Amino acid sequence: MNRPFSPRTNLMVGNFFRDHPAYSPSNDRVLDHKNAHRWFSLLGASANGGIYSFENVLQGKSGPVVRVDDARFHMMSSYDYLGLIGHPAIEKKAIRAIKKFGTGSGGVRLLTGTNQLHVQLETVIYQFKGTESAMVFNSGYMANIAAITALFNKTDRIIIDEFVHRSILDGLRILGVAAEKFPHNDTRLLSAMLEAGSSKSRTVIIVEGIYSMDGDICPLDEVVRLKEKHGAVLMVDEAHSFGVLGGMGSGVNEYFGIAPGRVDIFTGSLSKAIPANGGFVAARKEIILYLKHSSAPYIFSAALTPAATATAMMAIELIHLENWRLRKLWDNAGRLNNMLKSAGFDTGKSQSPVIPIMTNNSEKALRLAKKLFDGGFIANAVVYPAVAVNRPRLRICCTASQTTAMLTEFVNTLKDLYCF
Numbered sequence: 001m002n003r004p005f006s007p008r009t010n011l012m013v014g015n016f017f018r019d020h021p022a023y024s025p026s027n028d029r030v031l032d033h034k035n036a037h038r039w040f041s042l043l044g045a046s047a048n049g050g051i052y053s054f055e056n057v058l059q060g061k062s063g064p065v066v067r068v069d070d071a072r073f074h075m076m077s078s079y080d081y082l083g084l085i086g087h088p089a090i091e092k093k094a095i096r097a098i099k100k101f102g103t104g105s106g107g108v109r110l111l112t113g114t115n116q117l118h119v120q121l122e123t124v125i126y127q128f129k130g131t132e133s134a135m136v137f138n139s140g141y142m143a144n145i146a147a148i149t150a151l152f153n154k155t156d157r158i159i160i161d162e163f164v165h166r167s168i169l170d171g172l173r174i175l176g177v178a179a180e181k182f183p184h185n186d187t188r189l190l191s192a193m194l195e196a197g198s199s200k201s202r203t204v205i206i207v208e209g210i211y212s213m214d215g216d217i218c219p220l221d222e223v224v225r226l227k228e229k230h231g232a233v234l235m236v237d238e239a240h241s242f243g244v245l246g247g248m249g250s251g252v253n254e255y256f257g258i259a260p261g262r263v264d265i266f267t268g269s270l271s272k273a274i275p276a277n278g279g280f281v282a283a284r285k286e287i288i289l290y291l292k293h294s295s296a297p298y299i300f301s302a303a304l305t306p307a308a309t310a311t312a313m314m315a316i317e318l319i320h321l322e323n324w325r326l327r328k329l330w331d332n333a334g335r336l337n338n339m340l341k342s343a344g345f346d347t348g349k350s351q352s353p354v355i356p357i358m359t360n361n362s363e364k365a366l367r368l369a370k371k372l373f374d375g376g377f378i379a380n381a382v383v384y385p386a387v388a389v390n391r392p393r394l395r396i397c398c399t400a401s402q403t404t405a406m407l408t409e410f411v412n413t414l415k416d417l418y419c420f
Helices: 011-019 034-048 088-101 109-113 116-129 140-151 166-175 187-195 220-230 252-256 285-294 306-321 324-342 362-374 404-417
Strands: 065-068 071-075 133-137 157-161 180-182 203-208 233-237 265-269 279-283 354-358 380-382 393-397
Touching: 011 034, 034 362, 071 404, 088 116, 088 306, 109 285, 116 133, 116 279, 116 306, 133 140, 133 285, 140 166, 140 233, 140 265, 140 279, 140 285, 157 166, 157 187, 180 187, 187 220, 203 220, 220 233, 220 252, 279 285, 306 324, 324 354, 324 404, 362 380, 362 393, 362 404
Parallel strands: 157 180, 157 203, 203 233, 233 265
Antiparallel strands: 065 071, 133 279, 265 279, 354 393, 380 393
């Protein structure tokens, strides 16, 4: 089967390099810097080589089967972990919310933008997480920016896992703090760093529940033990673990059987297992009260739309009502990881529905994504700077809506295409 990327699929990139074959950022006063040179070199090579594999335009809802350029594809890289996109109960709630509250909020939360749905969603989130309170933002990215810039300061010692999300790094950059990094999930070295002490008055540890590029799980039990031993503050980003980890899907603390109160700050996303938009911070009441009056992303951004707010609420309710989705998700994740390993693929240290397929260079990852596209699969290539230069990969995301036949066909297609 041959499905070359059509001009409509990647219109901007394809047309740009067709019309500007000799373009160089060197002649552009805005773009003459290192990152632009690197990106235009990569984009030009991948577009001219027919292996540009980003921003495919879906013709309809995402799900296990999607349409791009009037052709049918199996989706292998969607964050829709529980398969809730398109759920009729969610769509019904979203439509009702629009009819009652409109399409927009009309303002920021502190002024004219708060409606009943926001208050209800925040209650649902903190009850689901087991914290005292919660607040919602326009994205998980902004939730991390808000928590870091409002709760911490330049006099803090901030220690982060080396693989934390870009939003955390950007929050620290805005704050003006150079964080100390410990090797990924290495609590022995984290312990040594804490034991070494610091002249700073407060130490903050920031980790994630599930790491979005490698699919492994934070050893939260040991991190919490070290946090308590050294009197540190702990922030956990649950973007990929909220709705996924634990028997009821409430997150990484449930997975380890850790009381929510032993973690100071939870942040998360409402656009992954929860098929909406938005993000949240869940914590003690006094922390949330302070954040609502001090975090710039909350104060200066329009409130979450009624449709997204209602969608998130209904999705959390469905996690309880249709708990089989969690079981199916983990069955699929285990099955696919085992099939890939048995076929000789390197899936890193994945312990979750996020499964990397490691390659040895960026071009190979991009070519493999293109070949899979030609074979009817959308599987995202991830290259630097999202991952280390020497660690490019395909990033596969299992969902509850994928079938065993689909997963088997994917592995068989991959085996036919991959040269070890």
